[in-house]
Amino acid sequence: MFDFLKRKQPYPPPETDRDTFLVWEPCSRNHAEVVPGFTKYLLDLGYRVSILITPERIDEGLFSRFGKNENVRLNRLPQKAIRALLLENGIGNAKGILITTMTGKIDTGKIPLAQGQKILRVSHDVKEDAAAIDEKTITLHRVDYNGLKTVIVNPHYFGDIAPAAKNSVVDFITVGALRGKRRNTAPLVRAVRKLVDANIRNFRITVVGKGGMRNLPREIKPYFNIRGRLDFSELYDHLGRADFYLPLLDPENPDHERYITTGTSGSFQLIYGFRKPPLIAAKFAPLRGLNRRNSLVYEDGSRLADAMATAICMTPREYAAMQKELDEYAQELYRESLANLAGSIG
CATH class of the missing domain: 3.40.50.2000 (Glycogen Phosphorylase B;)
Known part of the structure; x- marks a missing residue:
């Protein structure tokens, strides 16, 4: 009966369908450099990609070498709003969400999912993330820590960059x-x-x-x-x-x-x-x-x-x-x- 007291969410959820994959970088300062590479992989797998990232990283030109692509959407949302949207609305109709840095600021187990939807997570240090690591966790290279097994995916695409000749200086x-x-x-x-x-x-x-x-x-x-x-x-x-x-x-x-x-x-x-x-x-x-x-x-x-x-x-x-x-x-x-x-x- 008190629904009218609920604070209205000021940010609408991103548009999604079954051919969409969400990419979320929850760290506001570090690790953004991996986002273009993960985006490229998902595009090559046939998905539309909707990116959730601190707006300042977009303004800094994170995707400036990537080139325009109608299947990439950059959502300008603060991190607090992203977390609220995920906990309230899940990932919409998307196939899944790739979280490019494991974070303790949200319990991913509380993100509501429909049948068949996926949450993929990336660890940048398996020692720090050890309690939450499983065999489906993505790392950027092979790790050597307590016998942990992970999925290796290395995102290193920033755009089609031609090799340059060696400088005289x-x-x-x-x-x-x-x-x-x-x-x-x-x-x-x-x-x-x-x-x-x-x-x-x-x-x-x-x-x-x-x-x-x-x-x-x-x-x-x-x-x-x-x-x-x-x-x-x-x-x-x-x-x-x-x-x-x-x-x-x-x-x-x-x-x-x-x-x-x-x-x-x-x-x-x-x-x-x-x-x-x-x-x-x-x-x-x-x-x-x-x-x-x-x-x-x-x-x-x-x-x-x-x-x-x-x-x-x-x-x-x-x-x-x-x-x-x-x-x-x-x-x-x-x-x-x-x-x-x-x-x-x-």
Whole structure:
């Protein structure tokens, strides 16, 4: 009798039918880079895709390289409204919903579903999500934690991006928060100093992400282009101009063990999607399908300068061959991921 007291939901639910799949990124700040790739997989499987994501990520150009597609709908909804809609209305008539980051802000078991509807969830760190992991959980790569088995789907599509020729002044790029737990910049500073001391100077390093590289020695500052946090459109522009990618994973840093056991890094989606050969420590390469044909692999931080020198001296033909190898692996990974996602949907 008090229905008139119920607060009216200010946001209408997205339009759906049985050929629609919802994609929801519940994290308002991180992991949005996976959304275009998951969207592409669902399009290739024949679905219309309705995306639920923080509006700011849309405004930052997350889909700016994707191209217009009449089967993709970007819904401009705040996260609180998305959660309320899902709990009240379920997923409408959609085939299913892909939640691209597991979240504790909603009990997915309370989302009302019709017969045959699916909820697929993505974990970015199975140790953090262990209590909710099952064999249907999606991860971006194979994990090594307490014998957990997951479905591997790696979303690395941002758009149809043509490979770029190698620059005469080689541009190395690193993306992400500049903290020891994420990427180690000390070996990079030492490597740049070695290169400059050896009179190898036709390079620059583009640094994108929160944090900074304070107290850079004066003699090497000119080789760093510190950009800070950028929106996606600007990030994509810098990636397009770059030659090589620096994940800056340190085999001697215990915090980086998570990248070969329980967790993932958005760097690899950018490497595959933009076909930018990485310079990577050998410990982290095999799990990501990286080897000496498609990447520059070094043993530890003390050899980073040697790998950078090799990259700088690489001929355009050698560079193009390495890009081609990386492209072939990215395509193989795409096909395997597409098949795995199709199997999960059923």
